[in-house]
Amino acid sequence: MRAVLATQPGxxxxxxxxxxxxxxxxxxxxxxxxxxxxLNRADLLQRQGHYPPPPGATDVLGMECSGTVSAVGExxxxxxxxxEVCALLASGGYxxxxxxxxxxxxxxxxxxxxxxxxxxxxxxxxxWSNVVMTGRLGEGxxxxxxxxxxxxxxxxxxxAHALGARVFTTVGSPQKRAAADELGAxxxxxxxxxxxxxxxxxxxGGRGVDVILDNMGAKYLTRNISALADGGRLVIIGMQGGVKxxxxxxxxxxxxxxxxxxxxxxxPVDGPMGKAAICASVVEHVWPLVASGAVVPVIHDxxxxxxxxxxxxxxxxxxxxxxILLTV
Numbered sequence: 001m002r003a004v005l006a007t008q009p010g011x012x013x014x015x016x017x018x019x020x021x022x023x024x025x026x027x028x029x030x031x032x033x034x035x036x037x038x039l040n041r042a043d044l045l046q047r048q049g050h051y052p053p054p055p056g057a058t059d060v061l062g063m064e065c066s067g068t069v070s071a072v073g074e075x076x077x078x079x080x081x082x083x084e085v086c087a088l089l090a091s092g093g094y095x096x097x098x099x100x101x102x103x104x105x106x107x108x109x110x111x112x113x114x115x116x117x118x119x120x121x122x123x124x125x126x127x128w129s130n131v132v133m134t135g136r137l138g139e140g141x142x143x144x145x146x147x148x149x150x151x152x153x154x155x156x157x158x159x160a161h162a163l164g165a166r167v168f169t170t171v172g173s174p175q176k177r178a179a180a181d182e183l184g185a186x187x188x189x190x191x192x193x194x195x196x197x198x199x200x201x202x203x204x205g206g207r208g209v210d211v212i213l214d215n216m217g218a219k220y221l222t223r224n225i226s227a228l229a230d231g232g233r234l235v236i237i238g239m240q241g242g243v244k245x246x247x248x249x250x251x252x253x254x255x256x257x258x259x260x261x262x263x264x265x266x267x268p269v270d271g272p273m274g275k276a277a278i279c280a281s282v283v284e285h286v287w288p289l290v291a292s293g294a295v296v297p298v299i300h301d302x303x304x305x306x307x308x309x310x311x312x313x314x315x316x317x318x319x320x321x322x323x324i325l326l327t328v
Contacts (some may be wrong), residue, residue, distance in 0.1 A: 002061040004094035004308050009049030012312040017305065018291060020060070023099035030102055032085060033154030034067040036118035037093035039315050039324040040151070041215075041238065042265065046091075047312065053091035054266050062093020063265060066108065066118035067328075076102045084108045086117040088125050088275055090265055093118075094308060096328050101269045103276025106283050110291040115208075119297035119323040121279075123155040124286050126264050129278045130319070131156060131213055132163070132285075134260060135233045139164030143212040144200065144227065146220065148185060149176040151323040152237075154298040156213055157183045159286070162294040168209060170196050172318075179321055183298070200227045208232055208255075218242035221259075228257045236261045298322025 001022050006014045025031050043061050045051035052060060066086040069079055078083070085105045092098040108117040131137045137160060145156040148169030160167045161184030168187040171177050180188045187203050189196045200209055208229035214220055219241025224234050225248065232255060252259065268274045289295040300320040303311045304327055311324050 001090075001096045001199070001307065002292070003096070004062070004305070005059055006047040006049075006061065011048070012309040012316070014047060015061075015308050015312065017308070020095075021236060023097055024251045025071050025076075025099055027074045028076060029073040029077055029099050030069050030076055030105060031071040031097055031099050032065065032067040032087060032105075033064045033070045033097055034065045034093065034095060034328045036067075036115040036149070036328060037062045037065040037095075037305075037326045038118045038120075038122060039311055039326065040064070040122050041240070041315070043094075044312060044316060057090040058092045059220070060092045060095050060098075062091060062095065062098075062326075063089050064118060064121035065089060065093040065098060065118075066114050068114075069105075070097070075104075078102070079105060083115075084114050085226070086121050088121040088264075094305065096305075101115055101276070103269055103274075104279055106279050106287070109287045110296070111293075112290065115302065115325065115327055116297055116299060118325050119299050120290070122264070123297075123323070124282050125275070125278050127156045127159055127213070128286050129264065129273070129280050130235045130262055131160065131211060132202055132236055133273070133278070133281065134262060135211040135235050137163060137165055137211045140166075142166045142168065142204055142208070142229065143211045143213075144168040144170075144196070145213045146170045147215055148180040148183075148188070149321045150215075151298075152213070152215065154179075154183055154322045155295065157185045158295040159289070161185070162289050168196075168200060168203070176321065193260060195223075197223050197226045204229070212237065213237065216241035218245035221245040221247065225251055225257060227254070228255055231256050233258045233260060237263070300324050302327050304328075
């Protein structure tokens with residue numbers, strides 16, 4: 001099979017397309033012939049040498065894909081050769097084939113093409129598990145997601161809107177403001193010109209928001225806590241703004257707030273909050289919203305696997321809106 005590796009840490013040019021042995025399914029696994037793979041910011045970190053795959057996982061980049069089942073391992077039920085699927089991966093998506101634990105397979109949502117389904121597994125699992133399963137967002141709650149123009153942000157805006165929440169988001173340009181408005185955001189904050197804490201306070205009468213989904217980490221920690229409502233939940237899923245910050249425990253105590261840091265890639269396959277349970281919950285609760293058109297994958301571009309370096313450069317530029325896909 002053809003696959004993409006970063007043999008040495010570096011920029012997009014460090015990515016190499018190599019030939020590797022075809023995978024075979026172990027017990028509980030299937031092999032998927034890949035149609036497309038989605039890019040994620042974690043892929044950039046892995047290429048730079050900052051985010052290696054979990055122990056035992058392949059070094060091939062890529063945390064989500066779509067394709068067709070081509071082989072089924074011992075003990076697998078519910079899937080057969082020829083099924084069109086999308087999959088949440090620990091790694092291995094930038095390739096022509098990948099072996100996947102069966103619990104991390106999901107059917108392609110009704111009405112979506114096989115290629116475009118590659119835009120869903122990582123964002124859907126990340127947003128649903130963190131915003132709803134962990135953050136307990138419900139109808140009537142106020143929700144803030146930072147980075148409303150990226151893959152996570154565009155999906156989170158739509159999902160929270162579909163669930164009946166009041167949606168706040170931060171963006172960095174007038175064009176991205178307009179895009180967030182089209183997706184259903186209620187309050188859109190230009191972080192280059194506005195203080196999101198002040199805007200949240202103004203728009204909520206000083207109450208704050210119930211759930212924040214944050215990819216910035218240290219840079220926004222203090223301000224995020226200031227923006228929380230009493231009993232609010234801050235869920236941190238990224239470190240774009242650094243890894244160390246000072247936490248005012250008194251401020252958190254006074255709000256009875258929670259700060260939760262989670263990662264999807266390193267979760268076990270099985271267990272109450274394992275990847276298989278998350279995928280099953282996504283299929284049950286999110287796929288009907290996708291099928292109805294209430295939530296749609298926002299795709300900026302589809303590039304062939306041979307242009308993987310260009311795809312990474314585009315993502316690093318910050319000029320994209322939504323997902324970037326690699327097609328096989």
